[in-house]
Amino acid sequence: MFNNFDYCAPETLIELLNILGTKKSSSILAGGTDLLVNIRSGKLKPKNVIDIKKIKSLNTIKKVKHGIEIGASVTMNDISRSPHFTGPYSVLKQSASVMGCFEIRNRATIAGNIINASPGAETLTPLSVLQAELIIQSRSTTRTSHVSEFIKGVNKTALKNNELLTSVLLPSYPPDTKGIYMRRQRVKGMDLASINCCLLIINPGKLSKREVRFSLGTVATVPYRSKKAENILSYSKIDTNSINEAADIINSEISPRASSMRATPEYKRSMVRHFLKTGIQRILGGPF
């Protein structure tokens, strides 16, 4: 059951940051697809709920000098429909368009998905390989962070009580950069990812400049990238052996939770190899 809370919906960012700076035990309401679930289950009992949907500046996707900036309250369906997410950025669109169900995607926001910090969060693996900059503001400061340092654990982030994640900046990449988002799920309809991943290959056509990035969800408490595995696949010829070697390295580094109801550790390890093989095959041509 819902406990009582104070609700406010400021119309400017400054007003909002002021409120955050003064009111303790505040929860931000954007789409509410996690907040309401957590309040219903009793996991959260906020005293204040601050709705950010009325702040127009947080609800835009815009092309900026060095990439694309996505406002905090941009929804999954906004991303799915936006013309901006092509080439390297298409991975974010791919992930946003399979999250939850259509109704959820109408509500769920990019910032909410990041801050909920679920190990299988749909947008975290694309944001991790794209090395997105998370722009974080408080009444007195503005700072940036990356997924790798911002996500601290299951439902844990480096966000402070007085801060708001205001936008996400996707840096620019060579235009032929290609990426793919993949997931396994138990049923074809609405389901959380049993395991998900994002593969990004920068300069796929130029071996000497080719960089491979690969981020996995649900295999650790945070999106997982193996520098060692990425190094094996980057700047050199990729064949079955190198893919297997990279998969072996990742599988030796991760230790997926045995108690997961969505996939066994053994299955996740098989999928790591499968994702790497099919992902690379689809971007570079195969077979491997």
Next chain:
Amino acid sequence: MKYSHIGKSINRVDAVEKVTGQARFIADIKFPNSLTVRLLRSPYAHALIKTVSTFNADKIPGVLKIVTGKDIQYKSGTIINDINIMASEKVRFAGEIIAAVIAESEEIADLALDKIKVEFDELPAVLDVYEAIKTDAPLVHDDIASNIFHHYKLRKGDMYSGFKNSHIIIANEFSVPHLSHVQLETHGCAARWSPEGMLELTSSSQSPFIVREYLAKIMKLPQSKVRVHIPYVGGGFGGKSDLTIEPLIACLARFVPGRWVRLILTREEAFYGTVLGRGMKGKIKTGVSKDGTIMAEEIKMYFNAGAYGDFCIPIISGGGQNSPGPYSCSNIKVDSYGVYTNTPFVGAFRGYGHPEGNWMKERQLDIIAHKLSMDPIDIRLKNCWKLSDVNHIGQRVTGAASKIDTCIKKAAKAIGWNKNRSHVRKGTKIYAQGISCFMKSPVMATNATSCAAVKLNPDGSLNLSVGTIDIGQGSLTALTQICAERIQLPLEKINISRETDTDFSPYEWQTVASRGTWSVGNAIINACDDAIKKIKINAALAFDVNRDDIIYKDAHVYVKGKSSRKIPIKKLCNGYTFKDGSTKGCYAAGNGSFIPFISRPDPSTGMGNVAAEWTGGCQAVELHIDTQTGHVHIDKFVTVIDAGKIINPSLAKGQITGAVVQGLGSALFEKIIYSHEGRIRNDHLTDYKIPTIKDFADTIMEVHFIETHEDNAPFGARCLGEHGIVSVPSVVANAISTATQIDFFDLPIIPDKLLSELDRKRLNDV
């Protein structure tokens, strides 16, 4: 026979109400001045309750009463009555109710609920049937010596000599997990005691007359003073049959007479606060001759009934009784046990004991066929029931039950069965086919009566009332068709009552066992005949002839041989009015009932005239497995069933297809997952996965009907409903095993399991 309404795929009579949201379900009903209930449930699967302290929570303004187990002296159930409505001394499963708060609002009730503190002494919990039957296992009920509370025995022929004469003997072990029904509508109930001591109750039940009988008995009221009303119900699958939350709400309402007490369960509560389905571990040993004839069979089934066994008893008996399937065998020994464990308890679930036995027997037949290098179809054709066979419980196989071979051949043809092809590899995919037979009898009480009432109106229209509930299966429509055909009226002149009320509706045992069309249909025919008899009485007066000379045809009557002078029945509904205004005769309302002729089994052999009918058939599947992901894709699924005459082909096909999809869920995804301590970990739809609209959208679903006329049945129609689910897991597993050369014994077959078995096999094969 040419029919006007039978065999026609007319639209559902409740279609418009449902698609426009007008149909009224319990959650839509406003009960004036109603009170709300919040329940305190046990976090432990097995514990003694030391103290329950309410800390004056009942003094909170708006709290009317806090009820604990000590306040309720009744037990729930219809057979052994072993179900605690609320726990008082010990809790036997996580989720069992310890206290209830009755309050003016949910907010107030929650405040009170937070104040109630319970001290427990935790006891070791037992969750698995094989653990529970060990001599040193914790006892779920201290008043019986072991956790086995029921044993059904079937003894036919001489099993030992049958095995002795067998060419090979194959023994295997199987399991089926606990499942949840996941009805779209969760359970709801509201009750009010009137100041003069009458009990009124509205519920989402499939079984209003069972609820009435039970409540009248425990409350010591005449049944006429207990009123049970059922609005539209949003899915049942057996999970709303017998009794669920009605005893609790009736007991709680007694503390606040004059006020409605209302409870609608959350989705989580529908998992642990009602009944679960299935849950069985079993062993099957089969002896066959060189040519594949089944010589002897020994079956042991251990049903995981959970904390209370009452509702599981007929499942244990019926499941055991039907476990040999539609196959002849002279020497059979079946032992089916009901076992208590510390899980939520089990009740009826679509299939009612049959899918459990089918899972073992049909997998076993494929394993045997493989050993004998026989085609899975041939071993089934060789052993399946034929006309005049005496089946395993000693009943002679007649009519449609003898057409299993026809169904097998038709299913094989429809799937394009290729004897020479076991599986086909295409890249990373393996394609294979599977086949399984099924049969089901309506496991029911020996006095499982259905009644119907028809009321002809003075304008020639007709109101039809029945006590069965349309829980989505379409009975409102099929029964209207039966009535229209018998009374010879156009469909639009007939209106069937949408809601059931024990105060007005004809008696009905309960809406279970796939028996509505057949059993209620028979009652409707009798009711129509009764009304026609009254029309004829009035007509005889009008024509001044003998009643036997009256012909009733197309809603008109005439005297035999004189069809030129007809009277429409509307002139004969309310007696017959002569020219001078004087009226004679009777009102043309008809009543009908139907009582199936069955008896209890002989307790020593388990045999007897137990089953009122058998409906069977065959299913075949073509599927492919992605060897990289372990995903199983169902390409084509064929069901052939002989359910006698089909009243409404479109609805019948819908019933079968729905059952197939639900069965595919239990074959491939569904399973209740317990923590070590015995709590359900997936008591929510995030992790209890049922098929979605997308999962089998591209599966070719075929349903074929063989329509062997059934005697003493409405236009020859037999039972149809649950049948489509019975062999789905086995047929899918048979195809998967053909594809992979790996046998699967446990459900569900999830990609994780499939892929790890494939990897193990690849390693072994290298």
